[in-house]
């Protein structure tokens with residue numbers, strides 16, 4: 001029995017579903033990075049209980065007080081720069097290698113899935129390690145001088161486009177559209193998968209939160225991995241109420257065993 005008293009057979013059931021699946025899609029949220037030391041948003045010690053999103057994560061806030069917004073993202077960048085992927089991220093990277101077709105969709109901007117080795121990450125809310133120009137929209141990938149530009153009090157990073165555009169982190173703010181191609185890919189994967197894993201998300205921020213429901217209504221088996229109940233829990237076919245850094249490696253161990261015996 002796991003410490004939550006949950007019988008371990010739910011791991012076996014989920015592993016068997018994955019072993020029999022042609023196509024699997026996973027949606028991750030801030031919870032998968034919790035065990036790396038990255039705060040979530042809506043838990044008691046979450047970011048939105050310490051900061052006000054309307055002051056930090058929207059365009060109006062940025063245009064009216066860019067220094068304040070840059071200061072906050074600079075703090076988050078430094079925090080993310082000091083953390084590493086945890087066994088939950090690594091387990092999903094291995095799942096991509098073990099399965100015939102696996103799509104990882106994330107709401108996280110912390111780049112930890114890439115660092116863990118997942119090759120194809122569908123980033124719905126952007127990536128904090130990229131910068132983009134608020135005026136011309138050009139995106140600067142990590143490693144470019146413009147992406148490395150960070151906030152210094154009083155000197156805001158400006159784009160080289162000549163339109164005096166301010167650089168900002170390439171993350172989706174409240175009220176902004178999600179990247180079209182990423183969202184279209186995520187819907188397609190949710191629509192066509194046999195198993196959908198919802199990992200570490202409160203499943204309350206749409207359109208990302210619509211993906212598990214879309215998958216379920218299209219006939220997928222819905223699995224939730226989250227130590228706490230969410231809006232999704234009642235509709236999930238399997239619920240593993242454990243931290244993903246413990247649950248996912250356990251599922252992968254079972255799946256590997258199944259694959260060696262079949």
Ligand code: APR
Pocket residue numbers: 028029030031032034035040041042043046107108125199200201202203204205225226227228229230242243244245
């Ligand atoms: N393993 C798995 N899940 C966990 C863990 C863990 N170790 N620790 C916490 N969780 C769960 C919490 O129970 C919660 O349900 O992670 C979830 C985090 O929920 P939120 O803080 O709401 O984060 P998320 O769902 O990613 O938010 C979605 O909202 O503010 C926006 O853009 C932001 O991408 C974010 C979006």
